[in-house]
Amino acid sequence: MSLPTLPTLSLSELARRFQWPAPPVARNPGWAAWNTEVDDALILRYLYQNHQPRRHLEFGTWQGFGTCLCLESCAATVWTLNLPDGEAKADGSWAYGHRVTDESSAPAGAVSVNFGQDEAGPRTYHRTDAASYIGRIYREKQLGHRVCQVYCDSRAWDTSAYTADFFDSVLVDGGHSPEVVISDSRKALSVLRPGGLILWHDVCPDPAIIASSTAVQGVMSALESLWPELERQCSALFWIDPSYILLGIKK
Numbered sequence: 437m438s439l440p441t442l443p444t445l446s447l448s449e450l451a452r453r454f455q456w457p458a459p460p461v462a463r464n465p466g467w468a469a470w471n472t473e474v475d476d477a478l479i480l481r482y483l484y485q486n487h488q489p490r491r492h493l494e495f496g497t498w499q500g501f502g503t504c505l506c507l508e509s510c511a512a513t514v515w516t517l518n519l520p521d522g523e524a525k526a527d528g529s530w531a532y533g534h535r536v537t538d539e540s541s542a543p544a545g546a547v548s549v550n551f552g553q554d555e556a557g558p559r560t561y562h563r564t565d566a567a568s569y570i571g572r573i574y575r576e577k578q579l580g581h582r583v584c585q586v587y588c589d590s591r592a593w594d595t596s597a598y599t600a601d602f603f604d605s606v607l608v609d610g611g612h613s614p615e616v617v618i619s620d621s622r623k624a625l626s627v628l629r630p631g632g633l634i635l636w637h638d639v640c641p642d643p644a645i646i647a648s649s650t651a652v653q654g655v656m657s658a659l660e661s662l663w664p665e666l667e668r669q670c671s672a673l674f675w676i677d678p679s680y681i682l683l684g685i686k687k
C-alpha cells in the first residue's frame with residue numbers, strides 16, 4: 437500500500453487555525469491504551485460544539501454512541517445509516533456482538549443466539565449492530581426525535597432527495613472495506629455544503645496500527661485511492677494527531 441502522507445495537526449493547532457476556543461486538555465495514553473469512546477469522543481465533541489451543525493450525517497450507527505456525541509454537543513438533527521441486519525465478516529460471523537448475562541439489559545427484539553450454559557449462566561450472544569440494537573443509545577437517552585434512522589447498505593442509499601448543500605457535517609464510520617469507504621466518502625461529499633466538515637474514523641498513519649487493524653487498513657487504502665479527489669474538493673485535510681480522525685473542510 438502506498439499511503440498518502442497525511443497532513444497533520446494537533447487539536448490545539450487545529451483550534452488556532454480555525455480560531456476556535458482552546459480545546460479541553462486531552463490525555464495522551466499512547467496507542468496501546470487508546471480508547472475511542474474516551475479519546476476520540478473528546479475530539480468529536482469539541483468539533484461538533486465549535487462547528488455547530490444543524491444537519492449532520494453519520495455512516496454507521498451501531499448502537500448510537502457517535503450519534504449521541506453530536507446530538508449532545510449541538511442542536512443538530514442527525515441522519516444515520518446502518519445495515520438493518522448487521523455486518524458479517526468474510527467468514528459469515530458477526531462483526532459486532534457481545535454476550536449478555538442479564539437479558540433485561542438488552543433491547544426488546546434483539547437478534548440473539550444461545551450456545552448453551554456455563555458457570556456464568558446462559559451463553560447468549562446478541563448481535564449489537566442489528567435490529568433493535570441499532571441506535572438504542574440515542575433512544576434510551578430520549579433523543580430519537582432528533583434522528584432520522586436509515587436502514588440500508590450505504591452503497592444502496594439514494595441521495596437524490598438531498599440537495600448538494602444539505603448537510604453541515606458528515607462522519608464516515610460505517611463499513612471499513614475500501615469499496616464501502618470510497619462509496620460513503622463520495623456520497624458524503626455530494627451532499628455536504630461548502631464549508632462543511634467531513635470526518636473519517638479509523639484513520640491512523642502509524643505503520644504498527646495499520647498492520648494490526650483491518651479497519652484502519654481498509655480506510656487507509658480507500659484514502660489512497662480517493663486522495664486526489666479529496667484534495668480537489670477540500671480546502672483543508674488534516675489527520676488530528678493523536679487520534680483516529682481525519683478532518684476535511686469542503687471547498
Ligand SMILES: C[S@@+](CC[C@H](N)C(=O)[O-])C[C@H]1O[C@@H](n2cnc3c(N)ncnc32)[C@H](O)[C@@H]1O
Nearest residue numbers: 496498501502518519523565589590609610611
Ligand atoms: C464502527 S461501527 C459504527 C460506530 C458508530 N459510528 C459510533 O461512533 O458509535 C460501524 C457500523 O457500520 C455498519 N455498517 C457496516 N457496513 C455497512 C454498510 N455497507 N452500510 C451501512 N452500514 C454498515 C455496521 O453494522 C456497524 O454498525
